[in-house]
Each structure stands twice: as structure tokens, then as C-alpha cells.
Amino acid sequence: MSEYDDVCVLLPTMNEAETVARVVADFRDAGFERLLVIDGGSTDETRSIAREAGARVVEQSGRGKGQAVREAVRDHVDASYVLMADADATYDAGDAAAMLGPLLDGDADHVVGNRFADMRPGAMTRLNRIGNRLINLAFRAIHRENYRDILSGYRAFTRESFERLHLTADGFGIETEMAVECVKNRLSVSVVPVTYRERPGGSATNLHPIRDGGVIFLELYRKAKTNNPLFYFGSAGVASTAAGILLAAFVLYRYLAFGISHEVIAVGAVGATILGIQLLVFGVLADMIHSLHVEQIERYERAVDDRAPRRPSEVGEPDAAEGRGPDARGGESARREGPGDARD
Incomplete structure (x- = not known):
């Protein structure tokens, strides 16, 4: 073997x-x-x-x-x-x-x-x-x-x-x-x-x-999107907001320096800025929901661990050889230890 x-x-x-x-x-x-x-x-x-x-x-x-x-x-x-x-x-x-x-x-x-x-x-x-x-x-x-x-x-x-x-x-x-x-x-x-x-x-x-x-x-x-929604939506929001601000700065410069207006670009700048801000807000909200979800999962796993039967040595009870083990109380022999959560 x-x-x-x-x-x-x-x-x-x-x-x-x-x-x-x-x-x-x-x-x-x-x-x-x-x-x-x-x-x-x-x-x-x-x-x-x-x-x-x-x-x-x-x-x-x-x-x-x-x-x-x-x-x-x-x-x-x-x-x-x-x-x-x-x-x-x-x-x-x-x-x-x-x-x-x-x-x-x-x-x-x-x-x-x-x-x-x-x-x-x-x-x-x-x-x-x-x-x-x-x-x-x-x-x-x-x-x-x-x-x-x-x-x-x-x-x-x-x-x-x-x-x-x-x-x-x-x-x-x-x-x-x-x-x-x-x-x-x-x-x-x-x-x-x-x-x-x-x-x-x-x-x-x-x-x-x-x-x-x-x-x-x-x-x-x-x-x-599911592991770090703040980064997922926030990065897109920052990029959109930055693009809107740059376009707005270009329109403003051209208007003040040369008196040339760019209505279409101006509308695009406003739209990009609004979209970026909305994405940032959505990212913050999604991150809050994700954090609550993780917290609920951790609570559930702790509850499962607490409900799991413990070994006699973990609760200070004599084992079956002394007449008080699981087999002596009715033949129960199944014991399950809760999963660990160790990380490297």
C-alpha cells in the first residue's frame, strides 16, 4: 500500500x-x-x-x-x-x-x-x-x-x-x-x-x-462582480466620471478661449459624469449587500458548528470504555467535527 x-x-x-x-x-x-x-x-x-x-x-x-x-x-x-x-x-x-x-x-x-x-x-x-x-x-x-x-x-x-x-x-x-x-x-x-x-x-x-x-x-x-462589487462598479464609475470631467474641461476651454461651443460633446460630458457617479453609488450599495451576505454565511456556519455533536474529550466526558461513551448511551457512534476555517 x-x-x-x-x-x-x-x-x-x-x-x-x-x-x-x-x-x-x-x-x-x-x-x-x-x-x-x-x-x-x-x-x-x-x-x-x-x-x-x-x-x-x-x-x-x-x-x-x-x-x-x-x-x-x-x-x-x-x-x-x-x-x-x-x-x-x-x-x-x-x-x-x-x-x-x-x-x-x-x-x-x-x-x-x-x-x-x-x-x-x-x-x-x-x-x-x-x-x-x-x-x-x-x-x-x-x-x-x-x-x-x-x-x-x-x-x-x-x-x-x-x-x-x-x-x-x-x-x-x-x-x-x-x-x-x-x-x-x-x-x-x-x-x-x-x-x-x-x-x-x-x-x-x-x-x-x-x-x-x-x-x-x-x-x-x-x-x-460577485467577490468585490465596489471595485467592479467603482472602477467603471471612476473611468466614466473622469471621461466626463475631461470632456467638460475641453468644452469649457474651447468656449472661453475661442468662443466655440460644442453642444453635443457637452451633453456627452454631462451624461458620462452622471453615469459615473451612479455607478460609484451602486458599487457602494452592492458592496454593503455583499458584506451583509458574507456575514450571514459566517453566522450560519458558526451555528452549524455549534449544533454539531462534540467528542467526549471536548466536553470532559469519559469515553465508551468507562461505560459512559456514545455506545454505552444507546449505540450512537457517529461523531462529526465542524469544518475548520484556517487560511494560509
């Missing part, structure tokens, strides 16, 4: 023939027997190579990494824990034990591997590094949590916690969406330092920095 018998290593792939065998072999050498490769329709030999290396291979029904992850966990994973990594050999299977530690110890529901802790030379271009930093700063500002590397593809999570996440992203936005949903559902998240290596020669990345970066920023902003 291995300590990782209840862990499934999930590897989404798309044309990873150059590296998938090495990745599967590395995780098998690290003690993992349950490896699932979910393939997005590779046109090379990825699937056959993965099977020969010892992995279970499934071809996803749709397209995109996000859809692959959702389908894999929902339909093909029956383990209690999932360790997700990319199949491009950039992550180190030797970090798997550290990634799973917080889950197996019951200290976290979700673990993020921080690539910036040990990023090897050439692992990430300067453009990608800057983009990653900006996205992480935006996430911290919008969602008020610091997961250090929300775009990391090295994740570990319990299947139960994954089922609580409302995930809709189909592409590379899945990592961002998972981070946002962890905040929204108040899951306990741990950040673990991992090694991030350069892609081996001959393998090509499926990531398009500009296109996928734009999608990720839009996903962050879209999710702010």
Missing part, C-alpha cells in the same frame, strides 16, 4: 509527445500509480506514448484546458485527492509530496505551487514574467488574497472542494478561475514553493501571451 493510493495525478495534454512519457515516468517513480492523461485532441503521438508509459488516457469531449480539467474530475477521477500538473516537463515530480502535504494533513482544501520560488533560467520569458506579476497584483487588489502565483498549473486539491467551485472557463483561464472561486467559497488555500523549469527542446507551448493574458485579465474583472 502506498500513501498516495487515494491520489490521482491529472495531466491535461495537447501535442505533448516530446515530454509526456518523461512526466508520467517521473510521477510513477515518485510513488504515484494512478495517473490520468486527458487529451485535447493531439495530432501527434501523445496518447499512445502516454499509454505505453503507464498512464490511463482519456480524450476529452470538448476543447481547452479548462473543459478538460472539469470533465476529468467530474467523470474520470474517483480518488479523494487530485494532483494537477502540466505534461510539458516544466514541473518537478519531486515537489509532489510537498504539494500534497497540506491536503493529507487536513490543513488545506487547495494547494497552489509557487513557480517564482525557484524559477530556473529560461523557464519564462520576460514578457510572461511581467504579465504574471501584473495579473497576480491585480488578483491581490481585486480579491484581497495573496496566492503569489495564481497562474500556476501545479495544483493539488480535494475532489470535494473542487466540486464546490463554479468553473466555466474553457481555456487557460481555468487557473485564474479556480483561484477566484477559492476566495469566493472561502476555501483554505496553502501556497507551496515549487521548481519551474524551461521546456525541453522540441516541445512547443500552447500559450499565447497576449491573447491568453487578455482573457485572464477579463476573467479577473468579470469575477470581481
Whole structure:
């Protein structure tokens, strides 16, 4: 019996023939027997190579990494824990034990591997590094949590916690969406330092920095609607108000300096200013409602915890061996401890 018998290593792939065998072999050498490769329709030999290396291979029904992850966990994973990594050999299977530690110890529901802790030379271009930093700063500002590397593809999570996440992203936005949903559902998240290596020669990345970066920023902003409504509506309100003020200043300058009136622009300036103020007010009200909603959820969870039966040791009662345990009072043996709320 291995300590990782209840862990499934999930590897989404798309044309990873150059590296998938090495990745599967590395995780098998690290003690993992349950490896699932979910393939997005590779046109090379990825699937056959993965099977020969010892992995279970499934071809996803749709397209995109996000859809692959959702389908894999929902339909093909029956383990209690999932360790997700990319199949491009950039992550180190030797970090798997550290990634799973917080889950197996019951200290976290979700673990993020921080690539910036040990990023090897050439692992990430300067453009990608800057983009990653900006996205992480935006996430911290919008969602008020610091997961250090929300775009990391090295994740570990319990299947139960994954089922609580409302995930809709189909592409590379899945990592961002998972981070946002962890905040929204108040899951306990741990950040673990991992090694991030350069892609081996001959393998090509499926990531398009500009296109996928734009999608990720839009996903962050879209999710702010429910997690931080003040930022979501307030930022639009500030932009609209600022545009209105600038237009008004232009109209006023042209009228005072040259006697030229711009009635249409003036009307637009007033409209933009009014819209911006309304959005700001709406953002404040939405933020108040959101705060009350969170407070009510916390009260409900505390009430559930208080109503949950406690163990004899928690209330100072002798156990069943002394004749006063649950079994001695009528055969009750079910005891449930309330969920913790620890955060990294």
C-alpha cells in the first residue's frame, strides 16, 4: 500500500509527445500509480506514448484546458485527492509530496505551487514574467488574497472542494478561475514553493501571451462582480466620471478661449459624469449587500458548528470504555467535527 493510493495525478495534454512519457515516468517513480492523461485532441503521438508509459488516457469531449480539467474530475477521477500538473516537463515530480502535504494533513482544501520560488533560467520569458506579476497584483487588489502565483498549473486539491467551485472557463483561464472561486467559497488555500523549469527542446507551448493574458485579465474583472462589487462598479464609475470631467474641461476651454461651443460633446460630458457617479453609488450599495451576505454565511456556519455533536474529550466526558461513551448511551457512534476555517 502506498500513501498516495487515494491520489490521482491529472495531466491535461495537447501535442505533448516530446515530454509526456518523461512526466508520467517521473510521477510513477515518485510513488504515484494512478495517473490520468486527458487529451485535447493531439495530432501527434501523445496518447499512445502516454499509454505505453503507464498512464490511463482519456480524450476529452470538448476543447481547452479548462473543459478538460472539469470533465476529468467530474467523470474520470474517483480518488479523494487530485494532483494537477502540466505534461510539458516544466514541473518537478519531486515537489509532489510537498504539494500534497497540506491536503493529507487536513490543513488545506487547495494547494497552489509557487513557480517564482525557484524559477530556473529560461523557464519564462520576460514578457510572461511581467504579465504574471501584473495579473497576480491585480488578483491581490481585486480579491484581497495573496496566492503569489495564481497562474500556476501545479495544483493539488480535494475532489470535494473542487466540486464546490463554479468553473466555466474553457481555456487557460481555468487557473485564474479556480483561484477566484477559492476566495469566493472561502476555501483554505496553502501556497507551496515549487521548481519551474524551461521546456525541453522540441516541445512547443500552447500559450499565447497576449491573447491568453487578455482573457485572464477579463476573467479577473468579470469575477470581481460577485467577490468585490465596489471595485467592479467603482472602477467603471471612476473611468466614466473622469471621461466626463475631461470632456467638460475641453468644452469649457474651447468656449472661453475661442468662443466655440460644442453642444453635443457637452451633453456627452454631462451624461458620462452622471453615469459615473451612479455607478460609484451602486458599487457602494452592492458592496454593503455583499458584506451583509458574507456575514450571514459566517453566522450560519458558526451555528452549524455549534449544533454539531462534540467528542467526549471536548466536553470532559469519559469515553465508551468507562461505560459512559456514545455506545454505552444507546449505540450512537457517529461523531462529526465542524469544518475548520484556517487560511494560509
